[in-house]
């Protein structure tokens with residue numbers, strides 16, 4: 001008992017040290033010094049080729065790679081590898097402690113998987129994304145969001161908690177997450193907003209850029225059009241953005257607009273990706289001057305690497321809510337003007353990109369979008 005208490009204390013102390021270290025990181029890096037430190041290497045040959053391959057086809061370049069992909073902050077592995085690693089740990093604990101209850105096994109499992117170091121990585125990325133989102137909202141012009149709208153959006157972001165075990169009881173209602181790759185946002189029955197991270201994800205993704213994209217996507221759900229609608233909020237800028245998604249065919253057009261936030265609708269997923277790409281562009285920008293071209297390409301690849309179809313047929317991509325990987329990677333990520341600028345891609349040919357300032361064309365077909373203003 002005493003030994004356990006001692007370990008808990010040591011654990012807390014290490015966590016404390018780590019968090020204070022993170023907060024004391026040098027101030028010259030943007031967004032509060034929460035990004036990882038890396039050792040840039042001199043540029044190798046073939047950098048121009050790698051960049052032009054990516055610029056020509058984001059999806060083709062990112063998803064043709066098999067196995068793990070690397071950037072200076074870490075790797076991204078196929079989903080299945082993380083899940084196998086988590087399951088192996090689970091089996092090993094059961095093998096060594098056959099007399100333990102499932103609660104005891106779970107407690108040990110989360111202690112081994114959610115180490116202070118891995119938790120720290122997620123926690124600091126969570127804070128980085130939160131700060132970056134707040135900054136992006138503050139930066140929007142008055143013609144996009146009023147001061148009140150900005151406050152409401154930032155409150156929703158601030159009010160979203162990150163829940164990371166231990167203790168295992170934190171995920172008591174869904175203990176199989178410990179060995180899953182899932183990262184998700186959810187609103188509880190009593191109105192709390194939280195984000196949870198599956199244990200396998202900690203093994204699958206060690207790249208800071210992937211964690212940033214993933215958490216930013218989930219934060220996006222805290223302020224996605226459907227969440228705002230269910231909270232009784234209606235912002236004109238969101239109507240314009242939705243109109244743009246419909247206009248360019250990002251979201252399938254339903255005659256009955258009320259189905260947009262229904263079971264099989266992609267509006268909230270497209271929004272979450274669109275927002276995550278904006279945050280990822282900021283993440284790439286913070287390293288743009290110290291990374292050489294190959295490293296920057298690696299960072300961009302890793303940010304969205306796990307959106308690709310996985311080799312394992314057991315892990316087929318869920319297309320009921322999420323748009324197809326090709327669309328997410330090629331159109332939402334690869335056509336974002338800022339991402340292209342940072343990577344040195346030049347503008348995508350003939351592409352319009354959606355934003356809050358979108359103005360629907362004054363044509364007959366603009367009629368349905370005008371109606372949406374009252375429904376949102």
Ligand SMILES: [Zn+2]
Pocket residue numbers: 217221268269272
């Ligand atoms: Zn989502």
